[in-house]
Amino acid sequence: xxxxxxxxxxxxxxxxxxxxxxxxxxxxxxxxxxxxxxxxxxxxxxxxxxxxxxxxxxxxxxxxxxxxxxxxxxxxxxxxxxxxxxxxxxxxxxxxxxxxxxxxxxxxxxxxxxxxxxxxxxxxxxxxxxxxxxxxxxxxxxxxxxxxxxxxxxxxxxxxxxxxxxxxxxxxxxxxxxxxxxxxxxxxxxxxxxxxxxxxxxxxxxxxxxxxxxxxxxxxxxxx
Amino acid sequence: xxxxxxxxxxxxxxxxxxxxxxxxxxxxxxxxxxxxxxxxxxxxxxxxxxxxxxxxxxxxxxxxxxxxxxxxxxxxxxxxxxxxxxxxxxxxxxxxxxxxxxxxxxxxxxxxxxxxxxxxxxxxxxxxxxxxxxxxxxxxxxxxxxxxxxxxxxxxxxxxxxxxxxxxxxxxxxxxxxxxxxxxxxxxxxxxx
Numbered sequence: 001x002x003x004x005x006x007x008x009x010x011x012x013x014x015x016x017x018x019x020x021x022x023x024x025x026x027x028x029x030x031x032x033x034x035x036x037x038x039x040x041x042x043x044x045x046x047x048x049x050x051x052x053x054x055x056x057x058x059x060x061x062x063x064x065x066x067x068x069x070x071x072x073x074x075x076x077x078x079x080x081x082x083x084x085x086x087x088x089x090x091x092x093x094x095x096x097x098x099x100x101x102x103x104x105x106x107x108x109x110x111x112x113x114x115x116x117x118x119x120x121x122x123x124x125x126x127x128x129x130x131x132x133x134x135x136x137x138x139x140x141x142x143x144x145x146x147x148x149x150x151x152x153x154x155x156x157x158x159x160x161x162x163x164x165x166x167x168x169x170x171x172x173x174x175x176x177x178x179x180x181x182x183x184x185x186x187x188x189x190x191x192x193x194x195x196x197x198x199x200x201x202x203x204x205x206x207x208x209x210x211x212x213x214x215x216x217x218x219x220x221x222x223x224x
Numbered sequence: 225x226x227x228x229x230x231x232x233x234x235x236x237x238x239x240x241x242x243x244x245x246x247x248x249x250x251x252x253x254x255x256x257x258x259x260x261x262x263x264x265x266x267x268x269x270x271x272x273x274x275x276x277x278x279x280x281x282x283x284x285x286x287x288x289x290x291x292x293x294x295x296x297x298x299x300x301x302x303x304x305x306x307x308x309x310x311x312x313x314x315x316x317x318x319x320x321x322x323x324x325x326x327x328x329x330x331x332x333x334x335x336x337x338x339x340x341x342x343x344x345x346x347x348x349x350x351x352x353x354x355x356x357x358x359x360x361x362x363x364x365x366x367x368x369x370x371x372x373x374x375x376x377x378x379x380x381x382x383x384x385x386x387x388x389x390x391x392x393x394x395x396x397x398x399x400x401x402x403x404x405x406x407x408x409x410x411x412x413x414x415x416x417x
Contacts, residue, residue, distance in 0.1 A: 075302055082298055083299060108341065109336045192406040192409070195398045195405055200399070
């Protein structure tokens, strides 16, 4: 495959076909785990690791998996990768693991990994599939970090609070306080804020795409 | 008895699966364009959540905990859920072919509905007994169905509204869902769970 194709895969994952803002897949963690930018970032990275690994594995075995049983096989592969990430995070990033809690095992039922396996990894050689999984996952990470950042800035006036606690001491430098503590709008941290911020950010992406002269995508992938 | 009632209200309204816990958002956005499909989906999901939660509870207690196989939880649960969905699909096909036709492609998707796995994980982590686990699963899924039907009703009206082009479709639906979540926050304080 030529270099141009790899570039398209990367650009698709990060922006053009962004899992959250364009395809509207994987909405559960992108609202539940975005009360702060740090949580969103951690959740996104965990998902990216699972996506890259399971895309690679599915692409390796793509000629051996029969069409009839492919969905259960995909789910099992994703579940195995999720278990690996789950145990790994519990061992090495315990603070972050405690915050993300329930939503790490729930990566299994996130529609984004499964959608990419079905749409891409099932038909492509291992390396492009790995790249697609990785960059779709990174696009997901960016989306979650942005949603988290908006909610955190408006809601509590900070940015990347607790990053040193959750990600490691070297992240101390990115912890910021932008607004005084009493100016936070609590609603943004609470569930309604998640829905409203996500809705407005989808509009934002449409606006940027429109400025760049592209067609705006009117519906999500699962408005079947 | 009073504790059970409070726990069920807590699971259905206060900590609503969709609006407070953010589980099952794909179906919440995907299948709520018409009230009757949303109601059918709610019914099928209620059945799957209740049945698979009971099975998950039994497997967790008598198999995984008993033999120290906790790390296999995610893989086992998703298999149980997939079988429960298959079972539901066959039952609905036999009992009501009309509903089967209406739900069509959405039925297999219940497997990847995070509400199903999420509720199972919640009740296992909450260390509940069998009866309260079943009640919790049932109440949670009733809360899920309720919100699905309300939101479908809102969206049927939303189609007729004159929405700016940039907001059309999902974005305005998200904002309406945010307002619905605000309304549901009014329930907090009734019961805690």
